[in-house]
Amino acid sequence: MREPEVKADDPAADGRVDAERLAQAAVRRDAQAWGTIFDLHYRSVFAFIRYRLRGAAEAEDIAAQVFEVAYSRAERFDYRGVPIEAWLIGIARNLCRDRIKKLGRRGYAAEVDEQNGPVEQDSAEAIDLREDLRVAMHALTEDQQEVLTLRFLLDKSVEDTARLMNRSEDAVKNLQRRALAAMQRALAEAQYPGAEKR
Amino acid sequence: MSRIDDLLASTLQSGRIPSDASEAERAELQAALETSTKLQSQRALVQREAVKSMPAGRARFERFVQEQKATPVATAEPRRGFLGRLLAGNRLVLSLGTAVAVAAIAIVAVFASQGLLSSTDTANALSADDYVQVQGVVSSATTSGDQQTVQLSSELGPVTVLVSTDTSTVDETTPNGVAALKAGDTVLVGGLVTAVSPTREITASTVAISQASAAPPTQVKLKVLKKLLPNLQGRISVLSVAKDGESARVVIAAASGERYVVRVDGKTAESLLQKATTAIGTEVSVGAGIAANDGVFSLTVVGSPGQPGAATSAPEAARPRLTFAGVKGVIVGREGDLLRVVDADRKVVVVSIRSNTRIMLGTSGLTLADVGRAGRGLVIDHTVAVSGGIDAATGQIDADVIVIGPKFVR
Numbered sequence: 001m002r003e004p005e006v007k008a009d010d011p012a013a014d015g016r017v018d019a020e021r022l023a024q025a026a027v028r029r030d031a032q033a034w035g036t037i038f039d040l041h042y043r044s045v046f047a048f049i050r051y052r053l054r055g056a057a058e059a060e061d062i063a064a065q066v067f068e069v070a071y072s073r074a075e076r077f078d079y080r081g082v083p084i085e086a087w088l089i090g091i092a093r094n095l096c097r098d099r100i101k102k103l104g105r106r107g108y109a110a111e112v113d114e115q116n117g118p119v120e121q122d123s124a125e126a127i128d129l130r131e132d133l134r135v136a137m138h139a140l141t142e143d144q145q146e147v148l149t150l151r152f153l154l155d156k157s158v159e160d161t162a163r164l165m166n167r168s169e170d171a172v173k174n175l176q177r178r179a180l181a182a183m184q185r186a187l188a189e190a191q192y193p194g195a196e197k198r
Numbered sequence: 199m200s201r202i203d204d205l206l207a208s209t210l211q212s213g214r215i216p217s218d219a220s221e222a223e224r225a226e227l228q229a230a231l232e233t234s235t236k237l238q239s240q241r242a243l244v245q246r247e248a249v250k251s252m253p254a255g256r257a258r259f260e261r262f263v264q265e266q267k268a269t270p271v272a273t274a275e276p277r278r279g280f281l282g283r284l285l286a287g288n289r290l291v292l293s294l295g296t297a298v299a300v301a302a303i304a305i306v307a308v309f310a311s312q313g314l315l316s317s318t319d320t321a322n323a324l325s326a327d328d329y330v331q332v333q334g335v336v337s338s339a340t341t342s343g344d345q346q347t348v349q350l351s352s353e354l355g356p357v358t359v360l361v362s363t364d365t366s367t368v369d370e371t372t373p374n375g376v377a378a379l380k381a382g383d384t385v386l387v388g389g390l391v392t393a394v395s396p397t398r399e400i401t402a403s404t405v406a407i408s409q410a411s412a413a414p415p416t417q418v419k420l421k422v423l424k425k426l427l428p429n430l431q432g433r434i435s436v437l438s439v440a441k442d443g444e445s446a447r448v449v450i451a452a453a454s455g456e457r458y459v460v461r462v463d464g465k466t467a468e469s470l471l472q473k474a475t476t477a478i479g480t481e482v483s484v485g486a487g488i489a490a491n492d493g494v495f496s497l498t499v500v501g502s503p504g505q506p507g508a509a510t511s512a513p514e515a516a517r518p519r520l521t522f523a524g525v526k527g528v529i530v531g532r533e534g535d536l537l538r539v540v541d542a543d544r545k546v547v548v549v550s551i552r553s554n555t556r557i558m559l560g561t562s563g564l565t566l567a568d569v570g571r572a573g574r575g576l577v578i579d580h581t582v583a584v585s586g587g588i589d590a591a592t593g594q595i596d597a598d599v600i601v602i603g604p605k606f607v608r
Contacts (some may be wrong), residue, residue: 031263035393038259046248046255051240060251060553064258071263126243133240151210152237153244158207173203180206180230187233 029074038067041085045092047153051137052096052145066092086164136186144179151176206230253401254554257390260326323420323449323459324398328391328438329556333478335414336383348379351414353435358399359387366587366596368406368523384408386520388598390554403554403598404587408518418457424493430484437477439467443558460484461494465560468601475524475585523595524585528606529577539582548594549584555597562602579605
């Protein structure tokens with residue numbers, strides 16, 4: 001039988017938890033292991049989803065669903081060479097697609113503003129920037145959104161991003177350049193709507 | 199890979215544009231760097247939101263796991279043993295076996311009915327995702343980063359309480375202070391049940407603290423009240439409210455020393471929380487519920503909440519009476535997650551709705567969607583009772599439970 005391979009860059013493998021044992025326990029649906037997985041990865045999953053959807057409440061809902069789906073499919077998880085985080089991010093990606101597809105049918109844009117109330121401790125400038133970034137993010141392709149989220153919101157290295165997106169590092173570098181340029185244009189449009197059309 | 203991709207990767211890593219970049223490349227790299235800085239500026243906010251939503255997400259996941267475990271799994275018929283194979287073809291022997299089994303079940307049923315007559319059964323008073331109020335004495339506390347893990351001795355037995363910077367604190371000696379808990383402190387905890395097995399775990403949203411010394415409560419076997427017992431009266435020692443706010447459970451300490459888990463409907467729980475910021479310590483008598491024999495009862499408050507009554511034993515009366523912060527009044531404004539409430543003294547109190555705040559709407563005529571962000575104006579003019587902690591920085595109340603009542607009639 002082939003020995004399971006544990007990726008050193010999995011957050012679970014940094015000495016706090018034995019990633020391999022954790023993954024094996026996860027496949028057995030061990031409740032304690034799943035509690036640990038939730039605690040280790042919830043924040044990353046939430047952040048991955050946050051700017052793709054309409055607000056924190058929706059991100060919370062989908063993030064919770066990610067773990068429910070993962071738990072339901074635990075026996076299908078092949079941990080050899082696939083870090084748990086990548087598996088969860090993959091599920092999050094699919095759930096986001098489904099949600100956006102459903103919202104698209106119901107009129108996504110009309111619902112956006114209602115879901116994003118101010119966060120009281122933020123300055124008006126910070127609130128404006130967040131709103132602009134959210135609007136701009138939706139003008140990007142899915143790959144562009146994903147690379148910007150992983151690189152700048154989750155602070156993943158190019159190498160980690162490549163692994164999570166299942167691409168080469170060169171492809172990620174190229175994608176991040178195009179994504180930043182697209183974001184810059186979209187931000188200008190968000191701040192001065194219609195400016196480019198004149 | 200193109201040269202500009204490489205230059206950008208290097209710029210993003212070092213924060214500086216390489217000196218060999220041309221003017222055109224420099225302009226593109228500068229713009230990309232600025233855009234990446236804007237995105238990075240959101241990192242802390244997103245992390246804050248993630249941390250804030252984590253207890254609710256964890257409780258939901260825990261509940262999901264429990265439900266999955268409870269779902270029966272289809273299993274293959276077990277292989278017959280020697281005796282099974284021997285009897286498999288003999289109908290007469292099988293019929294006799296069946297008759298013996300039926301008789302055995304009947305005997306067991308007679309014994310079981312004795313248990314039903316006593317109306318009680320052993321039970322756990324908590325489910326994952328419940329909002330719970332429980333009082334106890336800290337037996338140990340460890341700190342890791344900005345989180346404290348506290349072991350609490352309570353009437354439910356040992357309970358792990360997670361306290362973090364998101365937890366509001368109501369300190370008896372310094373009302374707005376945030377104090378680190380230590381062994382011997384008596385605490386009243388309000389929060390979400392994030393695990394029930396193998397250990398009970400509460401992620402605290404509010405903790406009220408007293409440094410007054412008190413003996414740890416003794417763990418007593420809990421019994422579920424199934425049939426109404428005459429003259430059952432006692433002190434509430436635990437309150438738990440289901441996620442939908444439509445059902446609740448209390449643990450009642452009767453004068454006899456027995457502890458009963460009593461299921462009540464959401465309106466009864468609302469009524470308790472409208473009278474005081476915590477139900478713990480309230481003396482109640484147990485009455486019949488709306489529907490007969492469904493195991494759901496009503497409670498009537500006897501005496502003033504928080505005052506020792508007839509069912510309070512001497513050690514219980516000596517325990518510090520802790521309460522949460524709160525306000526009762528009328529909602530006059532709503533902005534995002536903030537409610538403005540005018541209390542009886544015409545003072546405006548700001549209430550913050552947290553991601554794990556339990557909102558109860560029984561008598562309001564509203565739905566949760568009405569109270570959500572989209573329906574922000576619909577709660578205005580409704581009466582409200584809020585229980586929670588105080589934000590030391592802003593003085594606003596961080597809500598654990600919000601009970602919204604009918605519209606105020608002027």
